[in-house]
Amino acid sequence: MTSVHATTPSGFLLVLAVILPVCAVLAIVACGPRSAARIAMTTLAAGLAVAIAIAMELVAGGTALSYVVGGWQPPLGIALRADGLSGAMIVMTALVLGAVGLFARSQYALHDGGGAGRAQTTFWILLLALASALNATFVGEDLFNLYVALELLTFAAVPLVCLDGRAETVKAALRYLLFALLGSLLYLLGTGLIYGQYGTLDLLALSQLSREDPALSAALALMIVGLLAKAALFPLHLWLPPAHAGAPAPASAVLSALVIKAPVFLILRLVLDVAPPQAAAVAGQMLAVLGAVSILFCSVMALRQARLKLMIAYSTVAQIGYLFIVFPLAAGSADLPPWSTIAWTGGALQLISHALAKSAMFLAAGVVYEAFGHDRIADLRGFGRVLPISAAAFGLAGLSLMGIPPSGGFVAKCLLLTAAVAEGYPWLAATILAGGLLAGGYVFRVIDKALANPAAPIVVQRAVPRRLEIVALALAAAAVMLGFLPLRPFEFLQIGRSGVSMAGLP
Amino acid sequence: MTAVLQPGVLFGLCGAVLVGIGLFAIVTHPALLRRIVGCNILGAGIFLVFGAVARRGAGAGLDADPVPQALVITGIVVAFSASALAVALLKRLSELSVGEGRAAEPAAPRSET
Amino acid sequence: MNGLVDIATMVLVSMGAVLFLAGALGLLRFPDTLSRLHAVSKADNLGLGLIVMGLLPQAESVSGGLKLICVWLLAQISAATASQLLARKIHRDEGRS
Amino acid sequence: MMVLLDLALAAWLLALALHVVMERNERSAIIAFLALGLLLGLVWVRLAAPDVALTEIAIGGGGTGILLLRAEAALRGRGKHEEGATRGGKLAVAAGCAVISAGLGFAVLALASPAPTLAPAASDAIAATGLGNPVTAVLLAYRALDTLLEKVVVLLALVGIWSLAPDGIWGGAPEVAPAAVPGPLAWLARILPPFGVVIGVYMFWVGADAPGGTFQAGTVLAAMWLLVIMAGLLPPPDAASPALRLVLVGGPALFLAIAFLGFIVADGFLAYPEGFAKPLIVAIEAALTLSVAAALAMLVAGPARKAPAR
Structure with missing residues (x-):
């Protein structure tokens, strides 16, 4: 085993990113509902600080951060490692979680004398557990450690779906759990085969050891299918719309923006770092086809939804599709590694801008639901007059989903489109364009209602604090701001990649 | 032929068959409780594959490689927690949809969407 | 000497195994639940007793032997309770119908 | 001799697993699943994994078994059902699962030999603990x-x-x-x-x-x-x-x-x-x-x- 992880001076930040939220979870379980919101908000702030510190260390050092846990070298022990892409994911996670925390604070803060605090306490515990699980996924280097991280993610995400305890959300949560369990079991099976073949679970070591053989192909196929079930790519998306639409707004926002990105990130690592070139090429083509079908099919489904939150949920499946068409486009070549291609940058930007835009959209939808007591699109005529900020947040986030300048989504889709044309994938280029048009369709359907003249004067059933709307607007604005990045491969995303062998290259 | 009869291979193959049986139950069984049972059979099959891998890795005075064995122990506990959560959701769902049972008053004031 | 002990072990364990087999057959063949229960609990208790007795001389240490006896005792207790509970349930169900 | 025992265990295990899946009565299936847990414990002993055997019997078989039995009792007759597959659909799924099992079996047989192992590393490092x-x-x-x-x-x-x-x-x-x-x-x-x-x-x-x-x-x-x-x-x-x-x-x-x-x-x-x-x-x-x-x-x-x- 040639690769050796060495703890870098600021590697302990990775431990903090994973463990701080765990400490807070224990503290809330021990202390009960009273201080839940306060502990959680403090931890989310600390998490943001750690994330920014990690990003700054990455920029300053120009190399990946590593940490060998307990001093036990892999393959016996476990290492953590953050490269540029992981760093970007961690910062994105911390930002979105922080914003959602601010949004949820008024909803899930314990009012004196109100309720027993079931939903409140549970929400904060689960949100923090999500933070830990996501960070563990982004910095994990060990396939089994990643399995535990994925399970942590599942156990945090599923109860979030049925926090309000209605039968339909419990049903959605159960279905989600079964899909997620099946997914993690398949992933685990692949892990076992890889260990049997190579005697290590360390990704860095595997990137140097892996070669074409039947056990590895079977393992990768199982793991990728399992992760697809968790990422809700067509045709394994059936669990997502009811789960994401049924959850309380802040939960929907994190589920759609962050939770499904973790399996996508792992698929990327498996295909790029572990799969031998031939297998990577085949897998990439198949993933791209599924991604394209996802984009088209679920965009059409989104257009046909009568309820706002269901529409946004279907839009999530469609937007996830874009992340899978990156695989053949970012295949790279002998002198151009995948992470220097424009498609790599485009994919990463799509991931981040979707996270910001989708969380903004779900939060805005949550405000609408809160204000009117329903989210039937047909009955929302003129809601922009009463909730201008939310309508604006929805519209700005929509820009990013459609890929209209200036927005992060525009830069992402533009890069992907250029890559598709340059690499000779006209059908992917056509899919990207069609997906943008369809997204325009479903976003304008809502914006049109927002700006329409209401037939009868529109009444807000419940006043919604302005603060909540501003959080949604800030997230949407951040998604737009990403659009001012230059249209070229982004160096931050390449930090620490060259250390990984070129296993994924032809 | 004798190689197949080594416990490290034989029970690995058993695990492979259990995976198929479990998957069949998960996909085809109409009752959700039986699907949860199917998940457990699938899990048992997967753990057996790990066990076979561990047994094959005997060496250094140990009868088996302890690393996959430890992974299985972790896996069994996680699988149990998952079954517990799934069963609790299933029970709650049936209470809510039937609308009977002592604890089935519709989950008090909804905590909003 | 060793040979004699081994033979004793073999005989006792085989007898135990035969009793288990008889119990299993009874479970499958007897007509009603109560007699099935009777067959299983009788045969298994005795069978386990014989097997434990057969294995005792093979125990490497005193504590190993004690553990074997504990296993037998615990199995006795739980089997007795389980049979009792089952029998009660059957009795109640029959009383009702 | 041990080979016979292993073969018997394997056959018994698979037959019992099939029974758990095919059995119509929910409670019988779950009781059979409990027995499956015990059998798996024996298999783990044969795989030289006494720690796993204990865990499997205690948690995998016993714990999960009581969980499922309680659930069955609570749900009896009003458990949630999703639409089951048709006969043809079942056959197709069965064929698919058989293919997966066969492929997996092939992968298990094709695993590297001599098997890579961390046993030496684990026993070298154990002194430090x-x-x-x-x-x-x-x-x-x-x-x-x-x-x-x-x-x-x-x-x-x-x-x-x-x-x-x-x-x-x-x-x-x-x-x-x-x-x-x-x-x-x-x-x-x-x-x-x-x-x-x-x-x-x-x-x-x-x-x-x-x-x-x-x-x-x-x-x-x-x-x-x-x-x-x-x-x-x-x-x-x-x-x-x-x-x-x-x-x-x-x-x-x-x-x-x-x-x-x-x-x-x-x-x-x-x-x-x-x-x-x-x-x-x-x-x-x-x-x-x-x-x-x-x-x-x-x-x-x-x-x-x-x-x-x-």
Whole structure:
């Protein structure tokens, strides 16, 4: 085993990113509902600080951060490692979680004398557990450690779906759990085969050891299918719309923006770092086809939804599709590694801008639901007059989903489109364009209602604090701001990649 | 032929068959409780594959490689927690949809969407 | 000497195994639940007793032997309770119908 | 001779698994699943994995079995159904599953030979931990991060299950005891726990050097506690009760505290200072055993059924 992880001076930040939220979870379980919101908000702030510190260390050092846990070298022990892409994911996670925390604070803060605090306490515990699980996924280097991280993610995400305890959300949560369990079991099976073949679970070591053989192909196929079930790519998306639409707004926002990105990130690592070139090429083509079908099919489904939150949920499946068409486009070549291609940058930007835009959209939808007591699109005529900020947040986030300048989504889709044309994938280029048009369709359907003249004067059933709307607007604005990045491969995303062998290259 | 009869291979193959049986139950069984049972059979099959891998890795005075064995122990506990959560959701769902049972008053004031 | 002990072990364990087999057959063949229960609990208790007795001389240490006896005792207790509970349930169900 | 035993075990295992899947009666299927757990325990012994055998029998078979049996009793006749597959669909799925099994079997046969192994590495490093059981060394030293996060997984599952209680009674106690406790059960609940507790403590204590450890011991203790609660000898605890929460959090918290201590007195997070590894690990295991016992028992007991006493 040639690769050796060495703890870098600021590697302990990775431990903090994973463990701080765990400490807070224990503290809330021990202390009960009273201080839940306060502990959680403090931890989310600390998490943001750690994330920014990690990003700054990455920029300053120009190399990946590593940490060998307990001093036990892999393959016996476990290492953590953050490269540029992981760093970007961690910062994105911390930002979105922080914003959602601010949004949820008024909803899930314990009012004196109100309720027993079931939903409140549970929400904060689960949100923090999500933070830990996501960070563990982004910095994990060990396939089994990643399995535990994925399970942590599942156990945090599923109860979030049925926090309000209605039968339909419990049903959605159960279905989600079964899909997620099946997914993690398949992933685990692949892990076992890889260990049997190579005697290590360390990704860095595997990137140097892996070669074409039947056990590895079977393992990768199982793991990728399992992760697809968790990422809700067509045709394994059936669990997502009811789960994401049924959850309380802040939960929907994190589920759609962050939770499904973790399996996508792992698929990327498996295909790029572990799969031998031939297998990577085949897998990439198949993933791209599924991604394209996802984009088209679920965009059409989104257009046909009568309820706002269901529409946004279907839009999530469609937007996830874009992340899978990156695989053949970012295949790279002998002198151009995948992470220097424009498609790599485009994919990463799509991931981040979707996270910001989708969380903004779900939060805005949550405000609408809160204000009117329903989210039937047909009955929302003129809601922009009463909730201008939310309508604006929805519209700005929509820009990013459609890929209209200036927005992060525009830069992402533009890069992907250029890559598709340059690499000779006209059908992917056509899919990207069609997906943008369809997204325009479903976003304008809502914006049109927002700006329409209401037939009868529109009444807000419940006043919604302005603060909540501003959080949604800030997230949407951040998604737009990403659009001012230059249209070229982004160096931050390449930090620490060259250390990984070129296993994924032809 | 004798190689197949080594416990490290034989029970690995058993695990492979259990995976198929479990998957069949998960996909085809109409009752959700039986699907949860199917998940457990699938899990048992997967753990057996790990066990076979561990047994094959005997060496250094140990009868088996302890690393996959430890992974299985972790896996069994996680699988149990998952079954517990799934069963609790299933029970709650049936209470809510039937609308009977002592604890089935519709989950008090909804905590909003 | 060793040979004699081994033979004793073999005989006792085989007898135990035969009793288990008889119990299993009874479970499958007897007509009603109560007699099935009777067959299983009788045969298994005795069978386990014989097997434990057969294995005792093979125990490497005193504590190993004690553990074997504990296993037998615990199995006795739980089997007795389980049979009792089952029998009660059957009795109640029959009383009702 | 052993080959015959292995073949018989394998055939029996597969036949029983098929029976579990095919059996129409839900309860019979679950009882068969319990038996499957015991059989798997035997298989694990044949795979030279006594630690896993204990865990499988205790948690995989026993724990899951009682969970499913309770669920079956609670759901009887009104369980949730999704539309089942048609006959043709079932055949197609069966064929697909057979293909997957065959492919997987092929992959298992094709695994590298000689098999790669970490056994030498694990037994070389074990001296530094002072432990005698390599599986415990993997769980609590080499891969302690997995074990730590897995404890959080168990805790989260419990938080998730508790959150399924209706708003008004959240934080209350679950309902485990039947309305009328049968005499033999009460008798067993008086006789067995002293034994059980001794066995549990023993399993934890030998776990450092011999097969056994926190999970196995925790499951035995959890079973004893549940038995006492089922027999109505002790009331089930309120989820909100500080004592319960402290026991639940205690294990992981001590684990974390010692992990952080590693930053100061050893090589870093989760590193044990030289010479103190074994006592620290045993301390962690002791606390974890209690936490695991409480968590497993509460996972089986389910969400609250009555409002907390406050």
